[in-house]
Amino acid sequence: MTVSPRANVTNSPRRSAKAVQSPDTMRRNNLSVILTLLHREGTLSRAQLTERTGFNRSTVGALVAELSELGLVFESEPHTAGRAGRPSPLVHPNEKIAALAINPDIDAVHVGVVGLGGKVHRKIRYEAATKPTPVETANISKAILDGMRADLEVMDRVVGVGVAVPALVQASDGTILLAPHLKWSNQSLGPLLESALGLPVRIGNDATLGSVAESIHGTAHGYANVLYLNGSASGIGGGILSAGAPLRGANGFAGELGHTLVSTGGALCHCGRRGCLDAEVRVENLLDILQVDSTDHDELEAALMGNNSAQLLTEIQRQIDLLAVALTNFVNIFNPEMIVLGGFLGTIYSASADRLRSGIDSGPIAGIGREVKIEKAVLGSDLLLIGAAELAFAQLLSDPAGYQDDIQTS
Numbered sequence: 001m002t003v004s005p006r007a008n009v010t011n012s013p014r015r016s017a018k019a020v021q022s023p024d025t026m027r028r029n030n031l032s033v034i035l036t037l038l039h040r041e042g043t044l045s046r047a048q049l050t051e052r053t054g055f056n057r058s059t060v061g062a063l064v065a066e067l068s069e070l071g072l073v074f075e076s077e078p079h080t081a082g083r084a085g086r087p088s089p090l091v092h093p094n095e096k097i098a099a100l101a102i103n104p105d106i107d108a109v110h111v112g113v114v115g116l117g118g119k120v121h122r123k124i125r126y127e128a129a130t131k132p133t134p135v136e137t138a139n140i141s142k143a144i145l146d147g148m149r150a151d152l153e154v155m156d157r158v159v160g161v162g163v164a165v166p167a168l169v170q171a172s173d174g175t176i177l178l179a180p181h182l183k184w185s186n187q188s189l190g191p192l193l194e195s196a197l198g199l200p201v202r203i204g205n206d207a208t209l210g211s212v213a214e215s216i217h218g219t220a221h222g223y224a225n226v227l228y229l230n231g232s233a234s235g236i237g238g239g240i241l242s243a244g245a246p247l248r249g250a251n252g253f254a255g256e257l258g259h260t261l262v263s264t265g266g267a268l269c270h271c272g273r274r275g276c277l278d279a280e281v282r283v284e285n286l287l288d289i290l291q292v293d294s295t296d297h298d299e300l301e302a303a304l305m306g307n308n309s310a311q312l313l314t315e316i317q318r319q320i321d322l323l324a325v326a327l328t329n330f331v332n333i334f335n336p337e338m339i340v341l342g343g344f345l346g347t348i349y350s351a352s353a354d355r356l357r358s359g360i361d362s363g364p365i366a367g368i369g370r371e372v373k374i375e376k377a378v379l380g381s382d383l384l385l386i387g388a389a390e391l392a393f394a395q396l397l398s399d400p401a402g403y404q405d406d407i408q409t410s
């Protein structure tokens with residue numbers, strides 16, 4: 001089953017909680033519906049907006065005019081050659097409304113500028129000689145953004161900063177409770193970044209944000225039930241989109257899929273148990289065989305595709321078989337429509353797709369695995385920057401007019 005973006009954007013509690021809304025509240029909610037749709041879908045004609053939202057034509061016209069005045073969208077005339085009737089103007093999200101995105105990882109800090117609509121305008125990967133601390137992450141981010149001044153000056157506005165961290169992040173205040181691979185615990189990265197950059201900062205778990213990015217702007221666009229599993233130098237993380245919303249759990253920690261048991265008595269995991277997926281399916285094993293030391297997504301993929309040694313094949317098959325064990329459990333538990341594999345998991349899937357497919361076809365109960373699509377994440381090295389930017393765009397998208405008021409009065 002796929003869902004239309006219309007179903008997605010009308011999911012918000014703000015719109016469903018109240019049966020009776022004041023005209024002002026309704027107008028502001030409707031602005032949010034239109035802007036969110038344009039952010040997710042890209043350019044749409046006014047006629048398409050009318051069809052997708054169910055609003056009448058004059059309402060759409062008024063909402064687009066208001067968003068235009070706020071500088072968040074702009075209109076253009078469509079190509080009309082050979083078509084009868086009055087053409088419907090095209091409405092575009094303004095890509096120069098930007099968010100800053102930051103992703104600290106064990107060997108690098110990634111910083112990007114992402115526009116409304118999900119376009120990555122600019123990104124920098126700063127290699128760190130040692131695991132960056134929170135203070136170093138803030139200092140490196142500040143230095144990179146100082147160097148991007150020219151890119152930022154051409155933006156109409158920077159709305160804030162989103163940060164994707166390979167960590168357990170407390171949903172209520174963004175405190176990083178534990179980032180095992182970075183060796184951070186109980187860190188308040190948000191205030192450090194806010195004082196370094198002078199912008200509001202929101203922080204989330206990297207894999208959850210990856211799942212959000214792929215479901216909005218990537219391969220799972222339009223799907224409501226998605227299991228996303230990402231493999232990086234910081235291990236394996238996951239995110240679950242269930243009925244169109246990220247599964248968060250009581251404190252925002254849901255989706256620690258890397259700590260599912262795949263091998264009884266297997267390798268010791270940093271969580272203290274043995275045989276977790278995270279301890280068995282590791283990019284380090286591949287790097288050792290390939291004799292490369294960069295975990296950069298594109299470089300790893302090129303090295304892997306250029307090597308067909310028996311040792312590499314054996315290791316890939318071992319990892320694929322254990323990945324199939326984990327995914328079988330996840331299909332039984334979450335019943336996704338689509339599994340999206342990111343980072344090096346996508347790479348090993350490309351190298352041995354049939355083997356994983358047959359594991360998923362036969363593993364889950366009652367053959368439900370045969371219904372599941374398996375896709376490689378398509379956003380590549382943009383993935384976590386786009387996901388982090390979603391955090392920074394969230395407030396603007398939920399109340400475009402109110403957000404503007406906040407800016408003007410602050």
Ligand SMILES: [Zn+2]
Nearest residue numbers: 259269271276
């Ligand atoms: Zn573990």
